[in-house]
Amino acid sequence: MATTTPPKRLGTLGIDIGGSGIKGAPVDLTTGELLADRLRIPTPQPSRPEAVAEIVKQITEHFADLCEGPVGVTFPGVVTGGVTRTAANVDKRWIGLDADTLFEEATGRSFSVINDAQAAVMAEVRYGAGRHVDGMILMLTFGTGIGSGLTYRGISMPGIEFGHVRIDGVDAEVNASANARDREGWSWSQWTKRVNVYLEHIENMIWPDLIIVGGGVSEKAEKWLPKIKTRAPIVPAELTNEAGIVGAALIARQK
Ligand code: BGC
Numbered sequence: 001m002a003t004t005t006p007p008k009r010l011g012t013l014g015i016d017i018g019g020s021g022i023k024g025a026p027v028d029l030t031t032g033e034l035l036a037d038r039l040r041i042p043t044p045q046p047s048r049p050e051a052v053a054e055i056v057k058q059i060t061e062h063f064a065d066l067c068e069g070p071v072g073v074t075f076p077g078v079v080t081g082g083v084t085r086t087a088a089n090v091d092k093r094w095i096g097l098d099a100d101t102l103f104e105e106a107t108g109r110s111f112s113v114i115n116d117a118q119a120a121v122m123a124e125v126r127y128g129a130g131r132h133v134d135g136m137i138l139m140l141t142f143g144t145g146i147g148s149g150l151t152y153r154g155i156s157m158p159g160i161e162f163g164h165v166r167i168d169g170v171d172a173e174v175n176a177s178a179n180a181r182d183r184e185g186w187s188w189s190q191w192t193k194r195v196n197v198y199l200e201h202i203e204n205m206i207w208p209d210l211i212i213v214g215g216g217v218s219e220k221a222e223k224w225l226p227k228i229k230t231r232a233p234i235v236p237a238e239l240t241n242e243a244g245i246v247g248a249a250l251i252a253r254q255k
Pocket of ligand 1: 075076077078086088089115116117141143144145146147148161163173
């Protein structure tokens with residue numbers, strides 16, 4: 001009996017640019033699942049735009065047969081209208097750069113660039129920890145810096161930068177990021193004290209219905225989340241490492 005090969009499912013490519021790695025995978029946007037193992041390539045140091053664009057091109061070519069349509073990319077700084085506006089933890093040459101055009105010229109594909117935490121909150125709201133919550137959802141990602149994304153009834157907005165709230169004259173991410181814990185050699189309790197001070201500042205300004213914590217530390221949530229005191233319920237991200245990739249793909253589809 002003749003057999004037929006099932007048609008290949010095509011996904012939307014999401015790429016997550018981080019300080020140490022650039023990760024990409026095709027995403028099935030009906031379920032939020034990755035359609036293939038993600039590809040991770042170390043971030044070039046220094047993270048100059050042209051060098052990063054070369055990696056984005058490699059990832060795009062690697063998944064060319066599995067993806068269709070525009071590509072979504074996350075960036076660890078403010079992004080408005082496809083232009084990268086800040087670069088707290090990456091090469092300063094990104095400031096004021098038209099990143100959509102940079103990637104489009106490097107690859108010949110259409111691109112949408114978005115802030116990493118904004119992408120993550122969109123993915124969590126659609127497929128993860130925020131999917132059953134109506135109202136305001138704040139996501140905070142604890143990594144090299146602190147990323148923040150805010151949604152209200154599924155609508156997110158760019159330019160939410162709660163990692164740079166000043167506490168005692170110092171950027172919050174200097175003392176409350178996961179990087180600060182590693183740098184200072186703090187125990188979970190010592191670090192959690194700083195995170196509680198930080199979250200108190202945040203909850204003095206906004207009243208979210210749910211707080212989702214992401215970044216590598218969210219995978220060890222049992223070590224520190226029980227020590228956190230917030231007014232709103234606070235939960236770890238469900239998509240963990242994949243939230244950026246999935247959120248990037250979501251924004252690409254909106255293009
Ligand atoms: C940047 C944010 C970013 C966060 C996490 C912060 O330093 O200002 O835009 O989301 O780091 O990468």
